[in-house]
Amino acid sequence: MSKKRILTTSMGDQTLRLLTLLMAVSVLVLMAWMGWQMFDAARLSIQKFGLSFITNRVWDPVKEQFGALPFIYGTLVTSLLALLLAAPIGLGVAIFLNEMAESKFRAVVGFLVEMLAAIPSVVYGLWGIFVLAPWLRETVEPGLAKWLGFIPLFQGTPVGFGMLAGGLILAVMILPTIAAISREVMAAVPNMQREAALALGATKWEMIRVAVLPYAKSGIMGGIMLGLGRALGETMAVTMVIGNRPDILPSLFAPAYSMAAVIANEFTEATYDLYLSALVEIGLILFGITLVLNFFARLLVWSVARGPKGGNVV
């Protein structure tokens, strides 16, 4: 069948093939070009600081000292925190909507959850300043300090603005991505799977665990990774609540800084070439981290997808 098609390709098909190929290649070219441009613009800083740029903790534009470590740390920790909070909740939302909820309820709640993705990030940021940060300072952080204060993560004065606020706001922002994608892939699980599990006497939870989740796991992973991508690059909402302090402190209550935020904050007033170059190098590192993480995510999805489709026997 397929051989026959190739033999009889028409002129139109060939043009289409060429056009779509061009489009596919243009994405690669664009990426390579962006990487090269960024590398070129960051050259001054790369030559001056070398690897110490990544390990240095001081960011002082007045004394021309630039180190990216606090920003890398801030981005990774807030994103990880967001993922830890949003992945289980997003998955729970998807399971509930798909497997448990009444169909009317499902449509309404599903719509509302997806609406979260449509809210502009600056609005999240404002909400963060006026609602989330005061709530964290007055209620959550003192509570955490009281009950879990023996862990360094939850020590220090509650300020509201800081790593915890950044992670929480990111969690809210990536929740709809994770929930919506997980829901879609779960909806794609054939009903036969569920019926078979139920027919064997499985409870609802067993049915979900044995028949639905294993079938959908690669898609769910993909959704989580998309969420992670959004968290790594998010700028506006984070910079409004994270406290913007390039420091590495063990406490989640302490102010921190992220890579995207420092670029957005300081780019317009970067008055000399080395400064501008250092900011571009941070952009380059962010670009690199996103690529590497995506690569590992792909690898993970690929290895998961190759595993057995069905679950273990209960």
Added chain:
Amino acid sequence: MFRKKRRLLAHVLTAVLMLSFVGCGEKNSGTLTSQGQAETVSLTGSGSSFVYPLLNQQIEEYRKGNSNITINYQSSGSGAGIKQVSEQTIDFGATDGPMTDEQLKSTKGGQLLHIPLTLGAVAVTYNVPNAPKELKIGPTVLADIFLGKITNWNDQQIANDNPGVSLPDSKITVAHRSDGSGTTYIFSDYLSSISPEWLSKVGKGTSLNWPAGLGGKGNAGVAGVIQQTSGSIGYLELAYATQNNLSYAMMKNKEGKWVPPSLQTTAAAAAAATIPDDMRVSIVNAPGADAYPIAGFSWALIYKDQTDKAKGTALVNFINWSIHDGQALSEGLHYAKLPASLVSREEEMLKSITFQGEPLIK
């Protein structure tokens, strides 16, 4: 079917080609109108976001009498303004911090002039429960708070300046701008001028390595942190602080007088300061009994030798209008007026701007 597809493809291709031509066309038309037709002139400027509201209003007003002149000013930040004017991609720049000697040497179009457009002041605002509206904060106390050395509102040094006021036992949270800003430049310029420790540890600039506190994005971000955090202190553009009804502190000026920030005290600082011929001057901690100590100029950056007669004339005329009649718009927008003595000196400066050796206005 087949023919239809091909026709569609042809349409798509022509559309793509046409779009790319339109793109090229737009690029050319800009230079054509400014050179080909003598009457209409379009000027592009970029830089300081602090002067943007004033400049924008001035441009609108100016165009009422000069509809042939279009002026497009983008508030891209002082750093971007300096960069673009140095590379001659715009007709004029605007900045809140003067260019350094080094930066002035590397301009593409020769000598750049600094022409003061307006004046700004930075107010120190705070949110302390039960504190009076105009708390007095002395210079060293302010520096020590921002250095992270004074950490509680009940500190004896704060109490010394405010007899009869009881301040709570509350931790001080310092808030500063996280985005690069002329406001930060003026504020750190002031701290550097009164505290040797600040000068050596931190210095002055549009972005700093802050020894304490947390950063908010923009005036709004800092105001948000201050309003939401009990025990906080920060700095804001005066206009922003007054418009939002925040309490601001009185500062001790060079003469030892306590002065609140206002348009009058800011203008007094400019009037009392000694201003050099190139106008690149810091007026923080200016002398004069009424002078508010945390103030600074915003300058237009204009090349002394203009390369286009029509554009150059239009630019010089507009700036001349801006420092004279245009100042009438200042106070309504919470900017201080340029002192008269300075305006006449600026006028001389504008007269020195030439096209091929000929001055553009007389």
